[in-house]
Amino acid sequence: MQIETVKPWLKFYEELGISTPDIDDRPVGSYVEKHAKERPEAPALAYMESVMSYAELNAASNQLANAFIALGLKRGDVIGLHMPNIPQYVIAIIAISKIGAIGTGLSPLLAPPELAHQINDGKVKAVISLSDFSSALEEMPETPESLKTVIVTGSADFLTRAPFDCPNIKGVEILPYLGLTDPADDSFQQVGVDWNDTFMIQYTGGTTGKPKGAMLSHRNVMHNAAQTTSINEWEEARETIISAFPMFHIAGLSNALSSARYGGLLVLVPNPRDTDFICQQIETFPPTILAGVPALYDMMTANPKFRQLDFSKLKTALTGAAPLTCTSYTALSAIIGEGKISDVFGMTETSPCYTGHPPKRYKIGSVGVPMPQVTVRIRDIETGEKDMPIGEPGEIVCSGPQVMKGYLNLPEQTDHALRYIDGEQYMFSGDVGYMDEDGYIFLCDRAKDMLIVGGYKVFSVEVEDKLCSLPEVAVCAVVGTKDKERPGNDIVHLFVELSPRHQNDSLQATTEEIIQFCRETMAPYKVPKHVHFIDSIPLTPVGKIDKKALRQTL
DSSP: OOOHHHGGGGGHHHHHHHOOOOOOOOOOHHHHHHHHHTTTTEEEETTEEEEEHHHHHHHHHHHHHHHHHHHTTTTOEEEEEOOSSSSSHHHHHHHHHHTEEEEEEOOOOOHHHHHHHHHHHHHHHEEEEEETTTTHTOOOOOOOOOOOOEEEOTTTTTTOOOOHHHHHHHOEEEHHHHHHHTTSOOOOOOOOOTTTEEEEEEOOOOOTTTOOOOEEEEHHHHHHHHHHHHHTTOOOTEHHHHHEEESSSSSHHHHHHHHHHHEEEEEEEEETTTTTHHHHHHSSSSEEEEEEEEEHHHHHHTTTTTTTTTOOOOOEEOSSSOOOOOOOHHHHHHHHHHHHEEEEEOGGGGGGGGEEEOOOGGOOEEEEEEETEEEEEOOTTTOOSSSSSSSSOOOEEEEESSSSEETOOHHHHHEEEEEETTTTEEEEEEEEEEOOOTSEEEEEEGGGEEEEEEEEEEOHHHHHHHHTTTTTEEEEEEEEEEEESSOOOOOEEEEEEGGGGGSSSSSHHHHHHHHHHHHSSOOOGGOOOOOEEEEOBOOOTTTOOHHHHHHHOO
């Protein structure tokens, strides 16, 4: 039977009260204007104990919008956001929406040549940069031709207004944020935009080459907020969200837009690895929604302060980027309460979520069921031309209003990623997984991370999940190298970060115990050939295991 006609996941929608949201193509600036008019004193942003109301947020975004116009920026121009999670990031997103411009996140962790590439590729005309990171712009090998203005802001601009240094970039006008916005008018109305206008160009991680700019429309990102919240029952003007995802990443951007759409309070976390700070914010602003990657939740559950907090107001702990292991799910549920965890899954190109877990019907190891208005199919890895049977792994593909317009300046890669099946356009994700009889999606691996040993497929996620049950293993990662003696085969390497209690154990004895466990719990071809102990498993800026970095050590 064809999955696209059966859609087994739909049988749970009525039971769980999941409704299909209406398409509402208003840009985020319109939503903020609405909240500022109807509930001006309602809290919109919390930053370092300081709270900004919706009236203040709207006014601040209006001032920046007017400043953009005064600089000659207009509809369709691209503006870069080179900041961590601070109020200026949210204000800038709204101001960009209001003038009909296009935003693009520039990670503060990018090296100067990487910054230059993204600015050149996106034809970025202006960048708002945090003073602590703006020296990277000064150190770019060459100034991108498109770049005309850099607006420098300080982390305390909305607190104590502390002084800071500005970079010197040849041929570029350097302006202080407050000097630009303070004299600007705080009145501005959202301009008319088309639902399919590009609103954000979000760059992928670039783990297999240079980052690609995914062009996301107003409908893509704003309707995906409605799709995601339909799974997790967000209420208008009732939510407080603490998100540890950086906003230069699609997940952090999505959380910010969801909060703005539904009139919630967004608690800003500038450093997602500072668990003490996050605990302090949870105590000060009790959240109804928490959002973080599995690695962060593991760090939080290991923090004694987290275990002592009151989670009575918490409705949902969102997690993404990778499935929670059984061990992590159990540990987190024991602290926050049962039935509160929701895995959501997707990618930059899908704005980002296309599957999600209703918290009351959670399946350990899966990434949930397709969101409303999303169709997911599992296609054969070799050709992508046929559906795989229920329970059989293949490439995960999805369709829906959250799927990107395409990759900027990359028509061939766009055509490869966006393909038609039965007259409908699907995003070919590059993720390998399977669908069970209930329509739940189980992730096996990234296609590039899948190993072949003796003709058999080895899914690194499966091996890692089993190994994380060992008390000696804090974090682990499986990667492959080509087997020169057997062309077409891979050698399985296991990297292990030991848990604190076992860091002084004999490495030889621990290796033997790990190998013995693998032989007892998995097929012989999955057993690692080499075990490497490492002080700390490297993570990407959003908290995923950085397998590219691990491969480079072999």
